[in-house]
Amino acid sequence: MDLAPIWLSLKLAFVTTAILLVIGLPIAYWLAGRSSVPKLITEAIITMPLVLPPSVLGFYLLLAFSPQNALGKWLQDTFAVQFVFSFKGLILASVIYSLPFMISPVKSAFNHLPRSMAEAAYTMGKSRWQTFLYILLPNIKSSLITAAVLTFAHTLGEFGVVLMIGGNIPGLTKVASIAIYDAVESLDYASANYYSLFLFSLTFVIVVAVFVLNQKSAKSPLE
Amino acid sequence: MRLFLTIVWFVLFPVLGCSQPLRVAVAANAQFVLKVLKTDFQKKTGIDLEIISGSSGKLTAQIKNGAPYDLFLSADMAMPQNLYQAGFGLSKPKSYALGSLIVCSSANLDLKNWPKLVNQAEITKIALANPKLAPYGQAAEAVLRQYKLWETLQAKLVFGESIAQVNTYLTTGAVKLGFTTEALIYESQNKKLKWVRVDRKLYPPIQQGVILLKHAQKENYAKAQQFYRYLFSAEAQQLFRQYGYLTP
Numbered sequence: 199m200d201l202a203p204i205w206l207s208l209k210l211a212f213v214t215t216a217i218l219l220v221i222g223l224p225i226a227y228w229l230a231g232r233s234s235v236p237k238l239i240t241e242a243i244i245t246m247p248l249v250l251p252p253s254v255l256g257f258y259l260l261l262a263f264s265p266q267n268a269l270g271k272w273l274q275d276t277f278a279v280q281f282v283f284s285f286k287g288l289i290l291a292s293v294i295y296s297l298p299f300m301i302s303p304v305k306s307a308f309n310h311l312p313r314s315m316a317e318a319a320y321t322m323g324k325s326r327w328q329t330f331l332y333i334l335l336p337n338i339k340s341s342l343i344t345a346a347v348l349t350f351a352h353t354l355g356e357f358g359v360v361l362m363i364g365g366n367i368p369g370l371t372k373v374a375s376i377a378i379y380d381a382v383e384s385l386d387y388a389s390a391n392y393y394s395l396f397l398f399s400l401t402f403v404i405v406v407a408v409f410v411l412n413q414k415s416a417k418s419p420l421e
Numbered sequence: 422m423r424l425f426l427t428i429v430w431f432v433l434f435p436v437l438g439c440s441q442p443l444r445v446a447v448a449a450n451a452q453f454v455l456k457v458l459k460t461d462f463q464k465k466t467g468i469d470l471e472i473i474s475g476s477s478g479k480l481t482a483q484i485k486n487g488a489p490y491d492l493f494l495s496a497d498m499a500m501p502q503n504l505y506q507a508g509f510g511l512s513k514p515k516s517y518a519l520g521s522l523i524v525c526s527s528a529n530l531d532l533k534n535w536p537k538l539v540n541q542a543e544i545t546k547i548a549l550a551n552p553k554l555a556p557y558g559q560a561a562e563a564v565l566r567q568y569k570l571w572e573t574l575q576a577k578l579v580f581g582e583s584i585a586q587v588n589t590y591l592t593t594g595a596v597k598l599g600f601t602t603e604a605l606i607y608e609s610q611n612k613k614l615k616w617v618r619v620d621r622k623l624y625p626p627i628q629q630g631v632i633l634l635k636h637a638q639k640e641n642y643a644k645a646q647q648f649y650r651y652l653f654s655a656e657a658q659q660l661f662r663q664y665g666y667l668t669p
Contacts, residue, residue: 264486274487283488365483367444368471383474383585384452385592385608 199392202369203377207397210285210373211353214292215300215346221293222300222345227330229301230308241305248298256362259291263363283365288373291359299349307341308334344408351404354397443470443644444489446480448496449585450520450557450602451629454664455494461660462651468644476583478554484509484634491637491645494629494652496520496584497556501632512633517652519667520627521603522560525616528597532617536568539598544577548590548599551580558584560624561600567623603665629666 229241247255263270263281273279281287311334319329335342357375364371366380374393381390447455452474459470473480477495484490484504494517495501501514524535532538539547550558558580565571579596581587588605590596591614606616631652637645651657658668 260486266486270487280487282486283483365488366473366475367489368473369442380474382589383449383583385585385588385610 199389200368200377203372203374203393204396206285206369206372207354207374210288210292210356211350213289214296214353215350217289217293218296218300218349219342219346222297222304222349223335223342226301226304227308227334229305244301245298247295252295252356252358253362255291255295256359259287259294259359259363263287282363283367283371285370288360288364288371291363292353292356295356295359296349296352299352300345303341303345303348304338307338311337340411344411347404347408347411351401354400441489441640443468443491443641443648444473445470445492445494445648446473446475446484446488446490447494448477448480448629449474449555449583449588450496450604451494451518452585453604453608454661454666457660457664458652458657461656462648465651466647468647470648474585476550476554476585477556478551479583489636489639490634491641492631492648493634494631495556496627496629497559498628498630501630504632504634509635510632511635511637512649514630514632515653516628516669517631518629518658518661519669520557520560520629521621521665521667522557522564522619522624522627523601523603523606523616523665524598524619525591525601525605525614526598527591527594527614530597530615532615535598535617536570539570539574539577544598546579546596546598547574547577548579548581548587548596548601550584550587550600551582555581555583556627556629557587557600557602560619560627563624564600564619607664 225240225244229237229244231237260282261267263273265271265274265280265282270280270282273281279286281290315333315337316329319333320326324333355375356373357379360371360373360376361379364373364376366372366376372380374397378390378393378397381387381393445455452472455472455474459472463469473490475483477497477500480488480490480493481495481500481504484493485507493501493504495514498514498516501510504510505512505514524532526532530538538544549561552558552562562571565574579590581590584602587599587601591599591601591605592611600619603616603618605611606614631649633645633649661668
């Protein structure tokens, strides 16, 4: 049995989660403060992949990064980078696609922290950065883990976007969800079952883990 | 932070560093025979290939948008011709096989008189490949039009994205009747399907064309040429015939 699609899925989910932790935290922190028009618009855009059909996202990414079009051609000519039909492209798409899964729970956790917590830190002479790192972050640890786990799981199941901009290239863009589709199309139901069972089991474990984690903080399971 | 970047680097590095295998994009109807050809070709030359299958229309669109394929085996001549004219090809399209359309059923039906059978209430859905994307779908449409059935059957028709989807509908029993490629029958696990060949005079010949793609120049030029020549070898052509194709 070919394990490559499973490794590729795990790799994609892992890299996407790591990138989103790095860029998602500051965005979530910024969004958590007092609301304003730019924040509202940013949040709307970030939340959109949650409800947007993946094929829409895939279609526009394909248009934007196709070497036939200006941006894609420029990237290709200047940096020799091609986002369509490559693993890099999948990462880029997944980061956009899974953005709300990272940001929403973290933002909401920041909002739930009492303001006095940060203020107390400031009066003790801690900088904004120190306060963020040593006071706020440790206090939202469980939400942070939930967000990371959900991001991971969501990326793992990605199908429409991958099919649109990634195609179905073994070892490069053929992730587990695509491998299921491909196996069914090749009438290889044994392989389809194998990949499906893997995703099914892993998803179950992840959802149980999230529920257990959130039991302690006594909020709704998906917050 | 540093830990994350280190991990990201280690995960990404193998992807950036690897060399490309010979990639062959193949129309869904020919994926079964290609699997056999792949094994035979590898035995003879030691060259491994990766097969990417889908509808000819989808693969053409992918190639135009930069998909890294070295060869394209289409289900028709028009799409490789289109790619050639758009500057994606290294060779003029050449026909490697002629497809054969069949009427196929997962149920125990007597298909000899299928044009009568399709009107019965028992047959609720009839699957064919999307004529816009797949030549086997175009052939099926042409046949149904010849029998003046195209209009009357509209409500029953189910369009698969490629012939592979039609095959899935048939083998899972989701539809009782469908138009597909003869190659399906010779896949070992599908011996139970009932089928009958559609008269070749009723549809334009399904000339399947191959084109060597520009992408091959990057790394795999020699290997791609070798496989291209192999396609027209006596052994390969014999394998095509075993899967129900006519050979040029």
